[in-house]
Amino acid sequence: MKQTFYKYQGTGNDFVMIDNRQQTFDKNNTKHVALLCDRRFGIGADGLILLENHDDVDFKMVYYNADGNQSSMCGNGGRCLVAFAKQLGVIKDKAVFEAIDGLHHATIEGDIVKLQMVDVDTVEKYEDHVFLDTGSPHHVQFENQIEAFDIKAEGSKIRYGSPYNEAGSNVNFVKKLNDQTFTVRTYERGVEDETLSCGTGATAVALAMHAINETTDHLITLQVQGGELQVSFELEDGLYKNVWLIGSAKLVFKGTI
Numbered sequence: 418m419k420q421t422f423y424k425y426q427g428t429g430n431d432f433v434m435i436d437n438r439q440q441t442f443d444k445n446n447t448k449h450v451a452l453l454c455d456r457r458f459g460i461g462a463d464g465l466i467l468l469e470n471h472d473d474v475d476f477k478m479v480y481y482n483a484d485g486n487q488s489s490m491c492g493n494g495g496r497c498l499v500a501f502a503k504q505l506g507v508i509k510d511k512a513v514f515e516a517i518d519g520l521h522h523a524t525i526e527g528d529i530v531k532l533q534m535v536d537v538d539t540v541e542k543y544e545d546h547v548f549l550d551t552g553s554p555h556h557v558q559f560e561n562q563i564e565a566f567d568i569k570a571e572g573s574k575i576r577y578g579s580p581y582n583e584a585g586s587n588v589n590f591v592k593k594l595n596d597q598t599f600t601v602r603t604y605e606r607g608v609e610d611e612t613l614s615c616g617t618g619a620t621a622v623a624l625a626m627h628a629i630n631e632t633t634d635h636l637i638t639l640q641v642q643g644g645e646l647q648v649s650f651e652l653e654d655g656l657y658k659n660v661w662l663i664g665s666a667k668l669v670f671k672g673t674i
């Protein structure tokens with residue numbers, strides 16, 4: 418049976434998007450999802466996202482990494498899904514949807530999507546890195562030679578090494594440009610390579626920089642390989658709340674196979 422596929426990208430993090438409100442997609446076929454994400458034998462993407470109906474809110478998000486497995490929250494994917502929902506006429510300029518980490522509020526104006534992320538009450542600070550979960554697990558460490566750094570080789574060592582092991586973590590390398598701006602390059606679990614942007618990663622870096630006093634600002638700009646993201650947040654009694662991931666999300670392609 419023919420299926421219509423869309424591709425969206427959010428600051429270079431790209432996704433195959435499917436309108437699955439009729440529940441026609443085989444959600445348990447890992448090999449098929451991985452093939453659709455394959456950049457040679459398939460459409461090619463960092464992940465695949467289903468838009469599904471929900472009884473109480475605008476829609477439901479189901480996220481798969483490029484390896485074909487369902488995974489934790491995808492911030493850029495959530496932003497792209499809001500743009501996709503608007504294009505389908507499911508929403509106008511704001512949305513509430515359910516994802517694996519709970520309900521998310523979002524607004525869209527032109528190409529810019531603002532996505533509320535989960536609250537974060539725990540930031541683990543270590544000698545050479547920070548670890549926190551912004552809907553997905555993130556290891557954050559400084560790397561001043563970030564431009565020449567071998568993200569895939571060094572990122573995979575950390576992702577598969579102790580304490581993350583097989584379950585793994587995403588790995589973010591950071592360089593401070595000024596008190597409001599940081600460069601980030603991310604090795605993504607489940608893609609098992611560097612992606613041009615990682616939304617939950619950018620969010621993790623912004624909160625981590627504040628938590629270790631590298632910034633006192635509450636609106637941080639993250640320069641990523643695929644563009645620029647902003648993260649805004651409040652801190653109250655040790656809880657990072659009202660966390661918003663802001664950036665562009667664009668339609669790349671619509672096709673049927």
Ligand SMILES: N[C@H](CCC[C@H](N)C(=O)O)C(=O)O
Nearest residue numbers: 488491492493553615616617
């Ligand atoms: N690869 C991540 C999920 C996608 C995160 C990323 N694409 C984002 O924008 O947050 C993981 O398995 O934890």
